[in-house]
Amino acid sequence: MQDLAINGGPRAIESTLPSFRDASGRTFGQEELDALTEVIKSGRLSFLTGPKTSEFERAFAEKYGVKHAVAVANGTAALHTAVIYLNPEPGDEIILSPVTDVGTVIPVIAQLAIPVFADVDPVTQNIDPVSIERNITPRTRAILVTHVYGHPADMDAIMAIARKHNLVVIEDCAQAHLAYYKDKLCGTFGDIACFSFQQSKHMTTGDGGMVISNEDERFGRGLRHCSDKGWPRERGGRDHLFLAPNYHMTELQAAVGLEQLKKLEQFVDARVASADRLTELLAGVDVQPVLPLEGTVGVYFFYSFRLDPSKLSVPVTQVMTALTAEGIDGFIGYPGQIPLYKYPVVRDHKTFGSSGWPFTLEAARKIDYSSVLCPEAERACQETICMWWTDRLEERHLQQIAAAIHKVISTYSKSAGSA
Structure with missing residues (x-):
């Protein structure tokens, strides 16, 4: 010793x-510097006037072979955009893993949905499909799958469960850029997938995120509108259709993202x-x-x-x-050394003032998050x-x-x- x-x-x-x-x-080169210089010199730092954000969205969609890509401010914003698109009723349930970042559960709570934690596989530490199915109730709306550590979850089993119970699957690919499950990219299995470009990720824009999907407006909401104040800009005027935040990516982030993606x-x-x-x-x-x-x-x-x-x-x-x-x-x-459900925000209902919403809503199932819900995760x-x-x-x-x-x-x- x-x-x-x-x-x-x-x-x-x-x-x-x-x-x-x-x-x-981190690997940056002259390409990123030149791209930033171009944006600064143009004076167009917002997606409203500059081309970089839409270019980045198109390039990312092409990389993943999907129809839609929406650039947002960060990975948590990407997940929140996806949950807003789902449009759950207060007290509806979304199943997720307790071995993931708190940014995965924040969007669930923010939309007044109840996070229900399924245990993890003891070897891969990804969400366990058997535990997912055990946690499904009539209020379950979606499965939020994090490909933790960058390793793919068991998507065949998860998608079979989702189809059986008519559930939406949101893939959290923040840690899994270009990860493959069998011969298919993670992020192309579920209904919606979310990515992060935070400083530590495989490619970075400092902060930033992307939401991708092959669908739009299934739940009566345009996917892009869910990160843009519910605003259908494409038809002109100010006509905000529903409650949604402003999660715009800047042209500076997008410029770096385009070069990093290459x-x-x-x-x-x-x-x-x-x-x-x-x-x-x-x-x-x-x-x-x-x-x-x-x-x-x-x-x-x-x-x-x-x-x-x-x-x-x-x-x-x-x-x-x-x-x-x-x-x-x-x-x-x-x-951390405790699973996500034992963080005060979840365990102690530290959410909206002293209300404890959504956990204290009459319609919500009451879960004792202080107990050992997921022994393998613990x-x-x-x-x-x-x-x-x-x-x-x-x-x-x-x-x-x-x-x-x-x-x-x-x-x-x-x-x-x-x-």
């Missing part, structure tokens, strides 16, 4: 790893190659990498691995502290190490990451202590 950095030993990672937080872990395959291929290499380097280390389902292509938003607490001489929190000291950029559990949040990943990692970085993990795990392994 004296060799661990936490105890004064040398760090396994000699210098700071490339990080999504700055240029060390490089997306490059970014994804680099992430996958470095993740596959780390998995090779971790062979023999007593960790369980979170890998994509067989027959799918995961794209590694995080590189995550599971620990077995029964095999460790210290808590997982101590392991993470030691890994951080060695230079690992990561944390325990996603979205264990995953306590036992999973998530490392930030980028397309800029090199072999030397991967060697050092593997050495750090091996060093810490071998030190804290119970078998090492008894040897």
Whole structure:
């Protein structure tokens, strides 16, 4: 143990790893600079007068082979746009995973729908189709599927359940750019799919998002209107049809997005190659990498691995502290060490003033979010190490990451202590 950095030993990672937080872990070039300069010089920074947003929408729709793409301000806005399009009644239910970002549940609550949490598969940590079906009630309107860590959920099973129960499927692809389930892109299975271009994503516009679909106005609402104040601008005048926010993307974001989209395959291929290499380097280390389902292509938003607490001489929190000291950029559990339903916003109904809406609505099913609703998710949040990943990692970085993990795990392994 004296060799661990936490105890004064040398760090396994000699210098700071490339990080999504700055240029060390993001790939920008003269193309993005030129695009931004073009927009600034034009003086047209809004989609109302500039061409970049509509160009970005067309390019993204073409990439995914869909009819409609609507650019928005961020990934949460994309999901909110999708739920507004669904137009649920207050107290209707939307099933989702508790292993995802809080931005996935905010749109559900904002539309006065009830989030119902299905458990996750213990291996992939994606939403479990069996648990989805167990949670369906007469009030269920949709299944919101997050492809967590960039790995595809079991879409064949999920779509079969949705068809059986006549449910809408919203795909949250914020972490899954160009991920494939079998031979089809994630985001092209459900009725609507949502993407994020936040700083840490595979391609970035700083913030930004996209909603894609092959349908429009099924629920009496134009998809584009759902992010534009319910405003049918195409017919002229001011005629706001329903309550909706203003989630416009700027021309500056769109200009960067167009150039980033051209490089997306490059970014994804680099992430996958470095993740596959780390998995090779971790062979023999007593960790369980979170890998994509067989027959799918995961794209590694995080590189995550599971620990077995029964095999460790210290808590997982101590392991993470030691890994951080060695230079690992990561944390325990996603979205944290508790699942999403135990966040105060959900568990304690911290929503609209003191009303507790939508949870306290008479029509709403009452769920005790303080209980262990999803035991597999609760264990995953306590036992999973998530490392930030980028397309800029090199072999030397991967060697050092593997050495750090091996060093810490071998030190804290119970078998090492008894040897």
